Amino acid sequence: MSASDDVVIVYVPRDSAAKSVGADAVAAGIAAAADRPVHVVRNGSRGMLWLEPMVEVSTPAGRVAYGPVAPHDVEGLIAAGMLDGAEHPLRLGPTEEIAWLRDQTRVTFARVGVVDPLSAEDYAAHGGLAGLRRALSLTPAEVVAEVTESGLRGRGGAGFPAGIKWKTVLGAESELKFVCCNADEGDSGTFADRMLMEGDPFTLIEGMTIAAWAVGASEGYIYVRSEYPDAVDTLRAAIDTARAHGWLGKRVLDHDFSFDLFVRVGGGAYICGEETSMLDSLEGKRGMVRAKPPIPALEGLFGKPTVVNNVLTLGSVPMILADGAEAFAAHGVGRSRGTQVFQLGGNIAQGGIVETAFGITLGELVDGYGGGTRSGRPVRAVQVGGPLGAYLPTSQFDLPMDYEAFAAAGAMVGHGGVVVFDDTVDMAGQARFAMEFCAAESCGKCTPCRVGAVRGVEVIDRIVAGENRSANLKLLNDLCHLMTEGSLCAMGGLTPMPVKSALAHFPGDFGTTTEEKR
Amino acid sequence: MPILHAVMEDMGYVDPAAIPILAEELNLSRADVHGVVTFYHDFRQTPPGRTTVRICRAEACQAVGGRTLEERAKTRLGVGFGETTDDGAVSLEQVFCFGNCAIGPTVQVDERLYGRVSPEQLDHLLEVTA
Numbered sequence: 001m002s003a004s005d006d007v008v009i010v011y012v013p014r015d016s017a018a019k020s021v022g023a024d025a026v027a028a029g030i031a032a033a034a035d036r037p038v039h040v041v042r043n044g045s046r047g048m049l050w051l052e053p054m055v056e057v058s059t060p061a062g063r064v065a066y067g068p069v070a071p072h073d074v075e076g077l078i079a080a081g082m083l084d085g086a087e088h089p090l091r092l093g094p095t096e097e098i099a100w101l102r103d104q105t106r107v108t109f110a111r112v113g114v115v116d117p118l119s120a121e122d123y124a125a126h127g128g129l130a131g132l133r134r135a136l137s138l139t140p141a142e143v144v145a146e147v148t149e150s151g152l153r154g155r156g157g158a159g160f161p162a163g164i165k166w167k168t169v170l171g172a173e174s175e176l177k178f179v180c181c182n183a184d185e186g187d188s189g190t191f192a193d194r195m196l197m198e199g200d201p202f203t204l205i206e207g208m209t210i211a212a213w214a215v216g217a218s219e220g221y222i223y224v225r226s227e228y229p230d231a232v233d234t235l236r237a238a239i240d241t242a243r244a245h246g247w248l249g250k251r252v253l254d255h256d257f258s259f260d261l262f263v264r265v266g267g268g269a270y271i272c273g274e275e276t277s278m279l280d281s282l283e284g285k286r287g288m289v290r291a292k293p294p295i296p297a298l299e300g301l302f303g304k305p306t307v308v309n310n311v312l313t314l315g316s317v318p319m320i321l322a323d324g325a326e327a328f329a330a331h332g333v334g335r336s337r338g339t340q341v342f343q344l345g346g347n348i349a350q351g352g353i354v355e356t357a358f359g360i361t362l363g364e365l366v367d368g369y370g371g372g373t374r375s376g377r378p379v380r381a382v383q384v385g386g387p388l389g390a391y392l393p394t395s396q397f398d399l400p401m402d403y404e405a406f407a408a409a410g411a412m413v414g415h416g417g418v419v420v421f422d423d424t425v426d427m428a429g430q431a432r433f434a435m436e437f438c439a440a441e442s443c444g445k446c447t448p449c450r451v452g453a454v455r456g457v458e459v460i461d462r463i464v465a466g467e468n469r470s471a472n473l474k475l476l477n478d479l480c481h482l483m484t485e486g487s488l489c490a491m492g493g494l495t496p497m498p499v500k501s502a503l504a505h506f507p508g509d510f511g512t513t514t515e516e517k518r
Numbered sequence: 519m520p521i522l523h524a525v526m527e528d529m530g531y532v533d534p535a536a537i538p539i540l541a542e543e544l545n546l547s548r549a550d551v552h553g554v555v556t557f558y559h560d561f562r563q564t565p566p567g568r569t570t571v572r573i574c575r576a577e578a579c580q581a582v583g584g585r586t587l588e589e590r591a592k593t594r595l596g597v598g599f600g601e602t603t604d605d606g607a608v609s610l611e612q613v614f615c616f617g618n619c620a621i622g623p624t625v626q627v628d629e630r631l632y633g634r635v636s637p638e639q640l641d642h643l644l645e646v647t648a
């Protein structure tokens with residue numbers, strides 16, 4: 001940022017969530033109404049999404065935040081002296097001191113909202129490339145060991161240890177290997193991948209480059225869902241900049257190491273988030289799920305050894321290399337190490353990004369950070385881990401966010417999405433939707449998933465209508481069992497999770513009689 | 519797929535008549551290309567309306583009134599999801615999540631995303647497009 005002293009730097013997020021509530025108009029309004037020279041930086045979002053558009057002004061005492069700023073607030077704010085950080089009803093105080101943000105542990109999201117996402121200078125000035133530089137000073141095997149020791153597990157849903165996957169790819173003999181980033185983020189209630197790509201794309205690029213060095217890959221792909229056009233544009237621009245700076249290309253950071261990176265856009269199919277379906281889609285085919293083995297680490301993209309990791313997994317790697325495995329592993333509980341980027345959405349008063357160590361309870365997230373519902377009514381159910389995740393009642397709010405604790409409770413952490421519903425929710429309707437979604441998004445390969453989901457919708461309708469309740473409840477249970485056992489992937493395999501949890505915790509919503517649950 | 523996305527961008531849809539040409543260019547069978555076009559929700563085979571309105575139907579938006587918006591848009595436009603109004607003005611589409619789940623319900627009109635959409639705002643968006 002080379003703005004001279006008399007130019008005021010103002011930050012207005014470019015994040016698509018901020019734009020959806022008017023950030024572009026606010027940015028234009030500030031540029032037009034300012035009574036002195038301003039330099040408007042379009043940063044990522046700090047993640048306090050209920051405060052968007054959140055404007056920050058650079059003052060001698062640090063950045064001061066205002067929000068939520070509507071376009072028609074701008075003139076009044078400028079008149080009140082916003083450019084000097086002056087008082088105003090919308091003034092939130094120094095950004096870093098806002099309790100919601102201050103109490104988090106931002107590791108993967110350390111730079112999001114702080115930097116100009118497309119400024120290479122800003123990136124380097126905020127610790128960027130330190131991880132890659134250190135990685136290149138180590139052998140690939142040492143890098144893999146470091147990632148293994150950090151305890152980093154896949155953030156895409158399954159929680160598989162990243163280091164072990166990388167080790168397999170490193171050990172595979174092949175002239176050609178790939179690193180693929182899964183940026184399909186199809187789960188409802190999740191948006192952390194998007195916000196990292198829009199708010200700090202160089203971190204993902206750096207993480208993928210480190211992965212490539214660690215496993216001996218020369219080419220990488222980022223598979224981004226088509227619902228995220230802004231992320232696609234930001235990534236493409238950042239990749240061009242990275243190439244121009246020698247961070248990608250024939251000689252990465254002047255080392256004898258060549259790596260290049262490309263963005264591919266999905267086609268609006270949820271199943272393409274499943275890694276083998278994604279690989280088929282990257283090859284230009286229909287996104288059908290492949291049977292495993294062979295695992296992608298050995299036979300992935302075009303049959304070559306391939307690392308497939310989620311955006312947040314790869315985005316955590318630069319920090320791990322820069323600060324060391326121990327620093328990362330120092331956070332968390334049990335076998336869930338490091339921080340997780342939780343996403344609070346749905347009917348929530350204070351929705352957004354909460355990055356914190358594993359082990360925080362569900363209640364601390366929903367009632368604490370989230371501040372309860374947006375509607376002001378009582379919370380009734382919370383769905384954790386996307387459309388295939390369980391619905392939990394408030395009686396389970398003391399559950400710690402940790403892969404094993406959730407699995408033990410018949411639920412999953414997944415990609416860290418937490419979707420809140422108030423007491424107006426109809427849980428039979430939510431169970432029906434889970435089946436409907438599976439029917440719509442199934443790749444069609446296995447019968448239990450393809451046909452079972454369609455039948456599931458019908459059966460739930462009959463239960464709610466009170467037709468042959470006990471027989472149909474048994475049928476639903478059998479159907480769920482069949483889908484769990486007979487599906488190739490988690491689409492069919494986990495759809496029963498939201499259905500059965502809704503039935504178990506909220507039986508009263510499924511018609512009148514509640515006595516028999518089998 | 520990058521080619522199909524480019525076709526979508528230029529034409530707004532993938533004309534079934536173009537499939538044999540694409541197949542030849544790419545050295546694939548027609549069935550292969552057809553299979554890909556039909557697998558992905560993004561590739562439509564009929565011309566879209568002048569404006570496309572997409573409504574998020576996923577859980578986080580359901581929790582804040584998304585279903586009301588779905589019904590309202592269908593009634594107002596007189597079409598279902600995947601359909602275009604008779605005058606060719608508006609296509610209505612369903613989307614499962616825009617990643618805007620903290621400040622839903624979410625509606626997209628052509629390229630522009632709108633968060634915290636109230637029923638009144640939806641009416642306004644539909645009026646402007648009609």
Ligand SMILES: Cc1cc2nc3c(=O)[nH]c(=O)nc-3n(C[C@H](O)[C@H](O)[C@H](O)COP(=O)(O)O)c2cc1C
Pocket residue numbers: 153154155156157158159160182183184185186187270271272273274275276308309310311313314489490491
């Ligand atoms: C139906 C289905 C959808 C999935 N969607 C995603 C997704 O959107 N993003 C993602 O990273 N992983 C998704 N996964 C998980 C991937 O298959 C895979 O485990 C992950 O990309 C591996 O990366 P990680 O180890 O870094 O998590 C999905 C899995 C299934 C079965």
Ligand code: SF4
Pocket residue numbers: 271289441442443444445446447449450487488489490491492493
């Ligand atoms: S479970 Fe469903 S989505 Fe998964 S492979 Fe089988 S048919 Fe496809």
Ligand code: FES
Pocket residue numbers: 188189190574575576577578579580614615616617618619622623624
């Ligand atoms: S659920 Fe509607 S934007 Fe995510």
